[in-house]
Amino acid sequence: MRVCSLLGALVALVSLSSSTILQNGQVRETHFQETTVASISLNSTGWRTYGPNATEISYKGRWDSKHISWWAAPGIKFGFTGQDVAITFGQYTSQGVLVAYRVGGLDWQFTNVTAGSTHHFISPSTLGLGATLSNQLPLTFELRVTNWAYGIQIRAVHVNSNSRLIKLPNYSKTIEFIGDSLTSGMYATYEAFSGFGYSIGAGFGNVEFSITAYPGICLHDANCWGNPRGQTYQWFQTSDTSWRASEIYGTEPEKWEFSKHPAADIVVINLGTNDNNTANNVTSSQYLSSYLSFVEKVHTTYPNAQIVLMSLWNGFYSFGNSYAQSGAFINEIYQVYNHYKDQGFVHYFNSTGILQHNDIGPQWHPTDFGHIKIASHVMQxxxxxxxxxFGATGPEVQHETLYWNDESGY
Structure with a gap:
C-alpha cells in the first residue's frame, strides 16, 4: 500500500474527527450513539464493577499488561445476566476513538469514546428491544475498536448490582492476519472494521482472530513510511509501530507472550507492498531473505499452523484501452512458497484477478467492496x-454495506 503520509496519520491522532466519514468524496450520513454518562465508582448505587483483569472478560487481538489495545480491530467480549452494561475507559484511550459494540448478533452500533469517560452501552431500551431483552438473558456483549492506530484502555466494566459477567468459551479455531495497511483496512469506510482481515475473521463467525497489521510497515526490518521497525521484529511485540506506542513504551515495547494465548491454526500473511516501494530502499534480495526467515519464525512460534502467503496486487495501471494489475515481488513470494511447500505447512494464495481497477480507491487501497471481494475469495x-x-449465519459482519435499488424502470 502506498501511504501518502504517515505524518497525516500522526496529525490525525491529535485532531481526530469524530463524526465525519467521506464516501466517494462526499459526507456520509452517520448515526453514532451518544453513550456518555457520569462516572461510576466502586460504591455507585445500582452497579457492580469488574476490574480490567476480571477473568470473565475475553480480550480479542493484542492487549498489553495495562489493558491497552493495539493493532487493528481489537476488542472485548463477555456474557452478562443483567440488562445494563457500562465501561469506563482509562487514560491511554485515544481522544474520540470510534468503537463498535453490539448485543449478540444484532447490528453494530457506534460511538466515540475518550480517556477517562464512562459509557452506558446497554440498557433495557437498547436497540429498541425494550421488555423483550429480559426474556433473552444471559446476553453477549462485544466491543471492537474500528481503527488501526487509535486504541482504548479498559479501566472497569459495570453491570447491574444484582447481575454478573459470564466468561464465554473461545471458539476452537484461531486465525491470525499479519499485514500492513491493506489488511488493516486503511481508507475503508470503518477502517480496520471494514478491512478484509476483519471481514474474513468475523465472516467465519466461529473462529477467534487477530489482525497484526499496521499501515506503512514493511516485512523487512527497516524504517518504512515512519514505522521504525518491520514485521520481522514488530510481530513479536505486543504493541504496533504507532506514535502512541512510542509515547507509552519508547523503544522498549512489551514482548507478546504467545504461550499465554491460543496458538493460530492458520496464519495469513500479506506483506511486501511497502518493501516494494522505492521510497523505502528494500532490495528484492533483502525482501526474499527476510520472508524466508520470517516464515520459519512464524512456524517455530506456531508449529501446527498452516501459513498462507498472499500474492500482492499492488494496484492497476492503464494498458492500451483497458487496465492491468501491477503485482509486486511475484517471483520472490513464490520462491518462499517453493522453499517450504514440501514441508506441507506453507500455501500460496494467488490474488491475481480478484480485484479490478475500480476496486481500488483514490488513495491506492481497496474500496469497501474490494475488501469484501478479497475476504470472500480467501474464505472460500x-x-x-x-x-x-462458515458459521456466521445471520449476524452482521460489514456495517452499512446494504445498498439496493427500488426503481425498476429508468
Whole structure:
C-alpha cells in the first residue's frame, strides 16, 4: 500500500474527527450513539464493577499488561445476566476513538469514546428491544475498536448490582492476519472494521482472530513510511509501530507472550507492498531473505499452523484501452512458497484477478467492496483447502454495506 503520509496519520491522532466519514468524496450520513454518562465508582448505587483483569472478560487481538489495545480491530467480549452494561475507559484511550459494540448478533452500533469517560452501552431500551431483552438473558456483549492506530484502555466494566459477567468459551479455531495497511483496512469506510482481515475473521463467525497489521510497515526490518521497525521484529511485540506506542513504551515495547494465548491454526500473511516501494530502499534480495526467515519464525512460534502467503496486487495501471494489475515481488513470494511447500505447512494464495481497477480507491487501497471481494475469495480458499466451514449465519459482519435499488424502470 502506498501511504501518502504517515505524518497525516500522526496529525490525525491529535485532531481526530469524530463524526465525519467521506464516501466517494462526499459526507456520509452517520448515526453514532451518544453513550456518555457520569462516572461510576466502586460504591455507585445500582452497579457492580469488574476490574480490567476480571477473568470473565475475553480480550480479542493484542492487549498489553495495562489493558491497552493495539493493532487493528481489537476488542472485548463477555456474557452478562443483567440488562445494563457500562465501561469506563482509562487514560491511554485515544481522544474520540470510534468503537463498535453490539448485543449478540444484532447490528453494530457506534460511538466515540475518550480517556477517562464512562459509557452506558446497554440498557433495557437498547436497540429498541425494550421488555423483550429480559426474556433473552444471559446476553453477549462485544466491543471492537474500528481503527488501526487509535486504541482504548479498559479501566472497569459495570453491570447491574444484582447481575454478573459470564466468561464465554473461545471458539476452537484461531486465525491470525499479519499485514500492513491493506489488511488493516486503511481508507475503508470503518477502517480496520471494514478491512478484509476483519471481514474474513468475523465472516467465519466461529473462529477467534487477530489482525497484526499496521499501515506503512514493511516485512523487512527497516524504517518504512515512519514505522521504525518491520514485521520481522514488530510481530513479536505486543504493541504496533504507532506514535502512541512510542509515547507509552519508547523503544522498549512489551514482548507478546504467545504461550499465554491460543496458538493460530492458520496464519495469513500479506506483506511486501511497502518493501516494494522505492521510497523505502528494500532490495528484492533483502525482501526474499527476510520472508524466508520470517516464515520459519512464524512456524517455530506456531508449529501446527498452516501459513498462507498472499500474492500482492499492488494496484492497476492503464494498458492500451483497458487496465492491468501491477503485482509486486511475484517471483520472490513464490520462491518462499517453493522453499517450504514440501514441508506441507506453507500455501500460496494467488490474488491475481480478484480485484479490478475500480476496486481500488483514490488513495491506492481497496474500496469497501474490494475488501469484501478479497475476504470472500480467501474464505472460500480456506474452506476448500482446510475444511473450515462458515458459521456466521445471520449476524452482521460489514456495517452499512446494504445498498439496493427500488426503481425498476429508468
Amino acid at each position: 480458499y480456506i474452506r476448500i483447502k482446510f475444511g473450515w466451514e
